[in-house]
Amino acid sequence: MSARHDTWLSQASRRLAGLEQLVCSVLIAAFGVLLIANVFARYVLNSPIFFASELAVYILIWMAFLAISISIHHDQHVRLTMLVGLLPTPAQRACYWLTELVCVAMLAVILWYAIGWLRSPSVGYDIAITLDWPKWHFYLIVPIFCATSIFHLIARLSDRSRTVFTLVSDED
Template identity: 30%
Template structure:
């Protein structure tokens, strides 16, 4: 069951990462187009700053949170984990998942309330185009909710692995201590 949930959640996460990559490409294309229009044609695009700042950057960040955790690419302090036995590593993963759940459930709740309030009040960004703010506000709880699902899955998998004594859920890979970033 854990493997099936991991596979389904992985498909969702990879799909959201593709959407985020498209948003990142759109940011690049818009910036290039705006620079060209500004300095060559002397007629900048009036909407790029708002579109990028309000929607695209939020999408790039929040839509990739969970997939980044899935591939163990978040910043981690693993200097002690390389010396810890598997049981200690599992306990560390459980504590990390519980802490993350507390924080990201709270962010999801507050973010959802904010997005709902923005939607109900028809809140828009003042400017040449009245961009609705609820869409970007909704990206926060959506991305965090997917991360919460990943954290719940990791918590359950690590607890079951710890209790059963079998590797039902993989531990994050250890980094090579001989490598250095210096």
């Protein structure tokens, strides 16, 4: 779809994906600096950075969730298309819509439970051992991922429905 025909929803989705890409870039740079600093501290100074491994794990988790959301924006997430490809075009479209709507529903349920989980007292008192920080900061990626992915899916479905209905009305 060309940029001049984009809806505000698809433009916002594109800007959100750009922000997610920027955060991923910052995180990967931080990950690299953290690991290099830890190797230097461990083997040159004989004093490793004690929190480096734990922080590196959280950085990787955040990057993974953000990368999945970006792939959803670009419609590059994993699909099994072998059987769907054998169906006629209208059935393929129906399968596409069905799977996208199932994804939205699943993400909405996960978002609902993630918010409830984050609000629970057990998460509020959970502390990252070597960092001595509350873990809920790190756990925020789950509802963030769900919300951004739902937004990307709704924006894409909105664009697809506009395209499909435009094609149908042009054929009339």
